[in-house]
Amino acid sequence: MRYSGFRVIKEALTGHRGWGPAWRDPDPQPEYDYVIIGGGGHGLATAYYLAKEYKQSRIAVLEKGWIGGGNVGRNTTIVRSNYMLDGNEPFYEFSLKLWETLEQDLNYNAMMSQRGIINLMHSDAQRDAYIRRGNAMILNGADAQLLDQKQVLEKYPFLNVKNARFPVMGGLLQARAGTARHDAVAWGYARAADQRGVDIIQNCEVTGFRIDGGKILGVETSRGYIGAKKVGSCVAGSSSKVMAYAGMRLPIESHVLQAFVSEGLKPVLPGVITFGAGHFYVSQSDKGGLVFGGNIDGYNSYASRGNLPMVEDVMEEAIAMFPMLGRARLLRSWGGIMDMSMDGTPIIDKTHIDGLYFNGGWCYGGFKATPASGLVYAHLLATDTPHDTATAFRLDRFHTGHMVDEKGMGNQPNLH
Amino acid sequence: MIINHPLLGPRDLSEFVYLGDACLLNRPDWQADDALDQFIDYGHTRDNPAGLHRELWYHEQGDRSWLVVTRNTVTHEITSVELARNVARAEGRSK
């Protein structure tokens, strides 16, 4: 069924009796050509592009819970391509271009809203760094614009630009960046993949691999053994757990990141703003809630909840920049498990096991990457060669010294 | 989260800085034949378990001691806190 305005009107007039489920609920087949582990944004997108762009068939996505229950349904929904390094920026810009046509491609309203992101700057050194990053973005075909304090105030008159410790000197604007409805992205990919014959199998946890002579044969799951010619892991925060079934140790630590939403307010915040002297980002959802977050808590965690010091830290940053938020009430907070890599950059690569592939290490930036991650991973799975925009995301880069350390923090995951 | 410091008693999480897996105490032997591989491993790969994890915390806002904390990464429950100094000595790291 195609979704359209006419369809909505027709259904409204006929009591909404014509809507069907958006995807099937199939039982697993004994064997597939491709098994994707993890029904988050990346796994579903990978299956979709495998079917659509690479014309592959017999594809299954295995999800241990329900699709969209992981980080894809927990993030603060910011989509942008304001990176600097050569290994990153072409990939993220490719992703942003895919976002721009995603809804037409999927025939699904993902509420993609290019409302612009401003990274505030608070010192001369930061202005230099932003100019450098903005130029790198422009060289890679992205858009970037440096704003002075007056231009920032025109957009956001309520900002505390005269903060004694962190005055706002201006900002780096990416006008094409914005937000998208996170679970709609998972649902949209699921529905579009399902329409191309992909089996989306929920409540199916992968518990082991069957490997013989260095070659993958299939996966053990809570719903029985499933054979596969190729297996792609795409499990974000659970990466180390799943790859340990294949005897692998990864350059990854799992950390908890919290996010927050305020009570619904009238429209006050037209775009996305980040505070440059700490780690704080905020946007307003279409329901009116201010959605915001800060740093990871900073210690290894598989508990999808954090601790109070980080809550306090995030609130302090919020009030320092936006004194007007002082009276807004906090409605909810939650946490997600981040796959923090050793250089802050993802890994999309083959493994030493023939037919087993790995996608992970997304840190807290994987939502914006969803379309490109899916497409380049599908490319790797189908062709056994990396996509042009993803050649730097190698698993062996820590051995060869080709780290991609956007923040320049070194091998300390809780600093990325 | 409250860390029960062996010398100072229960102290709040916000006084501490986290480093990572306590395997970092065991720096490889730089003269070993495979020292390069060992150091790459030491610097980058981790067990990252869901469950009990031995890890290094630094009491920066306190007595500046390094601690080895055994904590469950699924529940955040802390079952043991030792001075890293004592752990390292017991393993024969410092003579």
Ligand SMILES: Cc1cc2nc3c(=O)[nH]c(=O)nc-3n(C[C@H](O)[C@H](O)[C@H](O)COP(=O)(O)OP(=O)(O)OC[C@H]3O[C@@H](n4cnc5c(N)ncnc54)[C@H](O)[C@@H]3O)c2cc1C
């Ligand atoms: C609070 C928060 C805020 C964030 N904000 C942003 C942001 O503003 N912008 C941005 O770009 N990114 C953001 N991120 C990061 C982004 O959400 C993640 O990097 C991205 O969603 C990870 O990819 P995914 O969608 O495939 O992961 P997930 O949705 O986590 O998918 C992984 C799936 O694998 C499943 N799984 C795990 N183990 C198994 C198994 N053994 N068998 C079968 N299935 C398994 C899980 O159940 C899960 O559904 C944020 C994350 C969090 C937590």
